[in-house]
Amino acid sequence: MMKPVQKKYYKKPLKPEIRRTKSAGGNFIDKLHAYRDQHAQALFSSLGRLVASPFTSLMTITVLAIAISLASGFYLLVINLQQVAGNLKASDQISLFLRYEISDSFADKFAETIKRNPNVQQVKLISRKEALEEFKTFSGFGSAIDVMESNPLPIVVQVTPKMTLDDKGSFQHLLESFKQAPEVDIAQVDMQWLERLELILEVARRGATLLSGLLGIGVLFIIGNTIRLELHNRRDEVIIAKLVGATNAFIQRPFLYSGFWIGFISGVAAWFIVTGMMLLLWQSVDKLSRLYGGTFHMLFLSFSETLTLLLISSLLGILGAWGVLVYQLRHTKPV
Amino acid sequence: MRYPEVGDVLRNISFHLQHGEIAFLTGHSGAGKSTLLKLITIMERCSRGHIFLDGQDLTYAKERHIPYLRRKVGFIFQDYKLLQDRTVFDNVALPLVIAGFGHLEVSRRVRAALDKVGLAGKEKKYPVALSGGEQQRVGIARAVVNKPPLIIADEPTGNLDPELSAEIMGLFEKFQQVGVTVLIASHDISLISQLNHRVLKLDHGQLVSSK
Ligand SMILES: Nc1ncnc2c1ncn2[C@@H]1O[C@H](COP(=O)(O)OP(=O)(O)OP(=O)(O)O)[C@@H](O)[C@H]1O
Ligand SMILES: [Mg+2]
Numbered sequence: 057m058m059k060p061v062q063k064k065y066y067k068k069p070l071k072p073e074i075r076r077t078k079s080a081g082g083n084f085i086d087k088l089h090a091y092r093d094q095h096a097q098a099l100f101s102s103l104g105r106l107v108a109s110p111f112t113s114l115m116t117i118t119v120l121a122i123a124i125s126l127a128s129g130f131y132l133l134v135i136n137l138q139q140v141a142g143n144l145k146a147s148d149q150i151s152l153f154l155r156y157e158i159s160d161s162f163a164d165k166f167a168e169t170i171k172r173n174p175n176v177q178q179v180k181l182i183s184r185k186e187a188l189e190e191f192k193t194f195s196g197f198g199s200a201i202d203v204m205e206s207n208p209l210p211i212v213v214q215v216t217p218k219m220t221l222d223d224k225g226s227f228q229h230l231l232e233s234f235k236q237a238p239e240v241d242i243a244q245v246d247m248q249w250l251e252r253l254e255l256i257l258e259v260a261r262r263g264a265t266l267l268s269g270l271l272g273i274g275v276l277f278i279i280g281n282t283i284r285l286e287l288h289n290r291r292d293e294v295i296i297a298k299l300v301g302a303t304n305a306f307i308q309r310p311f312l313y314s315g316f317w318i319g320f321i322s323g324v325a326a327w328f329i330v331t332g333m334m335l336l337l338w339q340s341v342d343k344l345s346r347l348y349g350g351t352f353h354m355l356f357l358s359f360s361e362t363l364t365l366l367l368i369s370s371l372l373g374i375l376g377a378w379g380v381l382v383y384q385l386r387h388t389k390p391v
Numbered sequence: 392m393r394y395p396e397v398g399d400v401l402r403n404i405s406f407h408l409q410h411g412e413i414a415f416l417t418g419h420s421g422a423g424k425s426t427l428l429k430l431i432t433i434m435e436r437c438s439r440g441h442i443f444l445d446g447q448d449l450t451y452a453k454e455r456h457i458p459y460l461r462r463k464v465g466f467i468f469q470d471y472k473l474l475q476d477r478t479v480f481d482n483v484a485l486p487l488v489i490a491g492f493g494h495l496e497v498s499r500r501v502r503a504a505l506d507k508v509g510l511a512g513k514e515k516k517y518p519v520a521l522s523g524g525e526q527q528r529v530g531i532a533r534a535v536v537n538k539p540p541l542i543i544a545d546e547p548t549g550n551l552d553p554e555l556s557a558e559i560m561g562l563f564e565k566f567q568q569v570g571v572t573v574l575i576a577s578h579d580i581s582l583i584s585q586l587n588h589r590v591l592k593l594d595h596g597q598l599v600s601s602k
Contacts, residue, residue, distance in 0.1 A: 086493040093494060296472050299432065300486040300533065301462035303455075 094309070102313035105286075106321075116282050116318060120275055121325035124369050127271040128330050128357065130264035136355050137260060141253055152213040152234055153242040160184075163211045166239045170215060175230050178216040184209055210241060272372060279318055279376030283311050287384055294388060308381045312374055319373020323366040331356060400426050404440075404598045406591055408574060410540075413567050415583045416576040418593030424576040425469060427593070428543050431574075432466050433457050445540065462490060465534030467544035469576075471526045473518040479505070479529050480514035486537040504532040507562060509555075523550040531559065535566065542566060544575045548582065556582055 106113045154163055160183060171179045182190070187209040192202075215234070219226050234243040287294065297307055334356055345352040357365065401423045408414055416424050429435045430442055433449055442449045445463060452460055465486075473482050480501055487497045505511050508528040518526050527550050534542055542563065548556035560582065563573045577583060583590060592600045 086496070087491055090491045090493045094488065094491070292472075293474055296474060297485065297489065298458070299434065299461065299466060299468075299472065300489060301458045301537075302489045303458040306458075306489055 094306075098310040098313045102310045103317050105314065106317055113318075116278065117322050117325060120278055120318065120322035120369075121329060123271045123275050123278075124322055124326035124365070125329035125333075127264075127268035128326060128365055129333065130267055132330065132334065132355065132357065134257070134260050134264045137257055139355060140352055141250075141257055150215045150217065150231060150234060150243060150245045152215060152237075152240045153244070154211045154213065154239050155241045156210050158211060158239055160211065162239070163213065166237075167213050170213065170234075173230075175218050175226065176215055177218045180214040180216075182212040182214065184211055187212060272368075275319075275322075275369070275372045276376040276379075279315055279373050280380040282318060283315055283377040284380045284384060286314060287311060287380070291388070294385075298388075304381075304385055307385065308378070311381055312377050315373040315375075315377025316370050317373070319376075320366060320370040322373075323369030326369065327357065327362055327365060399596060401430075401437075401593075401596045404593075404596075406598065406601050408572050410572055411567055411570045412589065413563060413573045413575070413586075414589040414591055416574060416591045416593065417578055417580070417583060420578070422593040423596045424593055425545055428466070428545050428574070428576055431541075431543060432461055432464050458489075462486070462537060463539050463541060465537060465539040465542040467527075467530050467534045467542070467547045469545040469549065471518075471530045473526055473529055473533075475518050477517075478514060479510065479516050479518070479521070482518065482529055483532045483536050486533060490537060500536050501532075504536040505529075507535070508532045509558070524552070524555060527551060528555075528559070531562075535562075538571075540571060542571055542573045544573070544577075546577055547575060548577065548579055553582075557585075560586060 154166070158166070163181060163183075167179050167181045170176055184207045188207050191209065217227060217230055219230075231243055231245060234240055294307055334354065338354055341352070341354050345354075404427070416427065418424055426435065430437050431444065431449075433452060437450065440450075444460060447460065449460065474485070477485075480498075483501045483504055484497050487500060492500070501514070502511070505514060508531050510525060510528055510532065513521070513525070518529065521529065527547065531544070531547060534544070544563075548559055551559060556579070563575065564586075567573055590600070590602060591598060
């Protein structure tokens with residue numbers, strides 16, 4: 057019978073508080089400032105506590121930074137491989153080896169007809185002589201070929217189709233039509249190899265995602281455990297704060313900021329680790345790239361990727377702390 | 392009230408405190424004084440019966456309302472419960488910071504409260520550098536700094552000499568005059584008898600007199 061009355065009371069507790077502040081000269085703006093001060097205080101005091109125990113903080117942050125840099129390292133590996141594959145794709149060419157008996161002039165004509173095919177972007181004719189020259193330079197059998205009397209190489213027509221390998225149906229169709237042509241001996245495309253690379257990349261991508269997820273969960277738990285320890289060390293403080301009327305939000309705040317700092321600093325450290333490693337690899341990759349005509353430029357973490365990295369690690373920090381706080385505060389007596 | 396390990400610690404207790412009343416809670420050690428006070432601040436929950444604070448039934452208080460209910464009560468702990476790594480000032484300021492007061496208001500009130508308990512000038516000290524009696528007075532300052540309508544004190548004079556005890560009691564009486572209700576657990580019989588206030592006597596968890 058008293059219940060409706062009680063309910064009314066429960067909604068009230070905040071009101072006298074505000075009224076009292078007002079009568080004491082405070083107003084809404086003061087409250088707001090106080091609230092902001094509370095946040096600033098929690099922000100800096102939690103950073104201060106990290107600095108106050110440098111050894112513990114350093115160990116935690118090192119572990120986290122390694123985990124985060126592993127995840128972002130995998131990511132970079134994948135996008136770099138993708139870039140390489142992308143460059144290879146640009147040469148999705150079909151090589152048509154013409155029959156040996158076809159003459160140069162006939163080959164020219166044949167190339168002209170192919171060029172008119174709407175699905176073809178570019179056609180390049182490699183004459184017997186050119187083919188031989190190329191073979192001499194790149195194969196290392198130069199002198200052996202010199203002793204040969206006739207040129208054993210066929211004329212090659214290199215066709216660059218308009219569609220890429222992804223457009224499998226029409227690509228296959230084009231290839232078939234070339235194979236049917238009476239002038240063509242062999243129509244060849246390194247499709248299988250590219251397909252395989254494509255698959256390997258897909259595996260790498262998925263693997264990197266899975267590993268990153270796993271490492272992220274690890275980070276979450278490490279931060280959670282760190283916060284749990286901190287909460288344990290400051291148990292008295294938490295209980296006293298509760299007893300003088302602190303809400304859970306108030307108690308959680310400094311710990312959430314701790315989680316944020318740990319995550320954020322680890323993210324920054326991870327960025328340095330990853331970038332440092334990339335710089336170490338850079339020279340050798342550059343050499344390798346020059347061997348292949350400089351088509352490959354190593355990708356570092358871009359500005360937005362760096363922001364994402366910091367955002368994710370900070371979020372993991374806050375989330376890890378939050379999970380532990382919700383659980384632990386519910387089990388800290390008194391309620 | 393029942394502790395699972397030892398069974399009922401308090402039973403058959405019924406009393407009502409008026410606004411602006413001072414009452415002593417007395418009884419032998421282990422009678423259940425501290426336990427009774429803990430029920431009022433919801434540090435423990437009662438297994439049967441009802442407790443009303445300012446008209447609100449604490450039995451039904453939801454977890455998220457408890458902090459606001461506690462702000463209505465200034466609790467003075469038998470074991471002080473000070474933060475050892477904070478200065479006296481920060482300790483006393485805690486309830487105000489929690490309630491969201493601006494820092495000017497906080498420092499004004501903290502100084503006033505410390506002044507009242509005779510600790511002016513010790514704001515920057517840490518609790519370890521204070522005597523037992525001084526720590527107790529820091530606890531008192533923290534309890535009254537928020538000007539709560541109810542002050543609950545568990546042996547607030549346990550570590551004070553008679554002179555200081557009398558002074559603290561005088562302080563409580565001053566609060567009473569502005570309408571604050573005060574409930575003091577104490578077995579300092581001489582002090583209680585000197586002052587003419589209501590006395591609630593507990594014996595083995597039962598209320599035996601409440602004049
Ligand atoms: N947390 C607890 N768990 C189990 N039993 C408890 C707990 N706290 C107190 N008790 C028991 O409750 C009874 C009352 O204890 P309480 O602390 O209320 O006594 P008190 O009157 O305050 O004594 P004192 O004057 O020595 O402070 C005691 O018998 C004690 O053993
Ligand atoms: Mg006691």
